Amino acid sequence: MTVSEPTPSVIFRSEIAALPPYRQGRLAPTDGFKLSSNENPFPPLPSVLQAVADSAAQLNRYPDATALTLREHLATRFSVSAEQVMVGAGSVSLLAALIQAAAGPGDEVVYAWRSFEAYPGLVTVAGARSIQVPNRPDHGHDLGAMAAAVTARTRVVLVCSPNNPTGVTVSLSECVEFMAAVPPTVLVILDEAYVEFVCTDSAVDGRTLLGRYPNLVIMRTFSKAYGLAGLRVGYAVGPRDLLDAARSAAIPLQVTGLATAAAIASLAPDAEPELRRRVSAIAERRDRLRAGLCAHGWSIPQAEGNFLWLPTGPATTTIAEQLWQRGLIVRPFVDEGIRLTVGEEESVPLVLTALADSAPSPPPVPDAASGER
Ligand SMILES: Cc1ncc(COP(=O)(O)O)c(C=O)c1O
Incomplete structure (x- = not known):
């Protein structure tokens, strides 16, 4: 049994009291993939x-x-x-x-x-x-x-x-x-x-x-x-x-x-090359994932981090829930879009299958990678 809390009495700065406390994304189910925090899927060296x-x-x-x-x-x-x-x-x-x-x-x-x-x-x-x-x-x-x-x-x-x-x-x-x-x-x-x-x-x-x-x-x-x-x-x-x-x-x-x-x-000479190889593997996986999703009709902006942005708009919560049901934890931004971390290789086919039929039809996104503006 936990001790009951006394009635709050301390006065905080109003702007701080109005701030939502930091909440971490949902944890992955045991047999799923956590693609919600832009973490590196490789274990430590x-x-x-x-x-x-x-x-x-x-x-x-x-x-x-x-x-x-x-x-x-x-x-x-x-x-x-x-x-x-x-x-x-x-x-x-x-x-x-x-x-x-x-x-x-x-x-x-x-x-x-x-x-x-x-x-x-x-x-x-x-x-x-x-x-x-x-x-x-x-x-x-x-x-x-x-x-x-x-x-x-x-x-x-x-x-x-x-x-x-x-x-x-x-x-x-x-x-x-x-x-x-x-x-x-x-x-x-x-x-x-x-x-x-x-x-x-x-x-x-x-x-x-x-x-x-x-x-x-x-x-x-x-x-x-x-x-x-x-x-x-x-x-x-x-x-x-x-x-x-x-x-x-x-x-x-x-x-x-x-x-x-x-x-x-x-940063040691015997560690960094391997870490850089992992970064290249993640970047290649990201580009493959983006190309696969685009082939399914998704419109995804230039992706240069270890994550993709899916502009899901009003369908965001529904699509994030569908992914959760399949063991894929992503970061939804309600009514805006979903951030999907490029995770383990095994997650790639699952993501592609899960998102194959749910592409919304937003206006086409200009490709920022095509040159300097
Ligand atoms: C754009 C950006 N800056 C800074 C950070 C902070 O990273 P850390 O505090 O882990 O170094 C993050 C973490 O997600 C980030 O996305």
């Missing part, structure tokens, strides 16, 4: 598991607060100094720290919509106001409209490429044009959680922009391509003063020794 096991012997100690060794590895890779790298408990915690460092009550944060579900909550928690700019008909960011939405109150702009959940990338030329239009006093965060899965040459790669802008930070993660979602480790690369502000706002000691050990082991 033995060398990564070994590094975690070795690190566990130090569990009585606090971790290195600045994750210096991991930052040095990443700094070498990005040709920057270790001060220009910040590591956090998932890139979502870095997003939170940067937004809190730059935006507070009365300030605005501009981002595309629909985009990563965490953005609205992070902005609200910081006390700032979200300015959501609708995506273009091809489900990509409308960077021109986003630049136009920047006002004297704007402190941060979030750019997500590939965009979660629609999968569309921002092109390099669009990004350069956008950076020229945004005042250097406004922090621009380029969220590249899925960048390793991108196959389109014209897509922006934040690494090529490093050192060019005093107001740009790129954000990446070990959760997706590197398959370490359960350990929570992400990183930001950008100008030292911006990251120093985020370091001041961040909760200290948030990245565990286990997480940094796993990340360092994942």
Whole structure:
């Protein structure tokens, strides 16, 4: 028997009280596939598991607060100094720290919509106001409209490429044009959680922009391509003063020794090629799945992450339920669409069969992959 709860009495900030608490997607049935959280379907590498096991012997100690060794590895890779790298408990915690460092009550944060579900909550928690700019008909960011939405109150702009959940990338030329239009006093965060899965040459790669802008930070993660979602480790690369502000706002000691050990082991010369092969396998599986669904009449936007966007509109809940009945757990966005993670190979024929006859007939989607706009 559980103890009954007393009547609530504590007064919270009204905007926080109005926020829905984070709810994870439904768990997969035992014989089904969880295609709802953009996780990597491959199990951890033995060398990564070994590094975690070795690190566990130090569990009585606090971790290195600045994750210096991991930052040095990443700094070498990005040709920057270790001060220009910040590591956090998932890139979502870095997003939170940067937004809190730059935006507070009365300030605005501009981002595309629909985009990563965490953005609205992070902005609200910081006390700032979200300015959501609708995506273009091809489900990509409308960077021109986003630049136009920047006002004297704007402190941060979030750019997500590939965009979660629609999968569309921002092109390099669009990004350069956008950076020229945004005042250097406004922090621009380029969220590249899925960048390793991108196959389109014209897509922006934040690494090529490093050192060019005093107001740009790129954000990446070990959760997706590197398959370490359960350990929570992400990183930001950008100008030292911006990251120093985020370091001041961040909760200290948030990245565990286990997480940094796993990340360092994942970057090792004997591990990374295999992890990259897995990423290629997922990208190939994604393209095959998209082609198969398009052959069944689905209209699916450019897909450059480890997921597909099905614009199911009003049929969303029904189709998501039909998939659930067949053991396929997806992420529905009511009346908008379904995000389907590219999971285990065995899930591919099941998805294709389950969706063979349910394609709605929306207007055709322009193919953003066909060139720069
Ligand atoms: C666009 C985007 N950014 C950031 C994250 C956060 O990833 P993590 O906190 O696991 O590094 C996610 C996770 O799904 C995401 O989709």
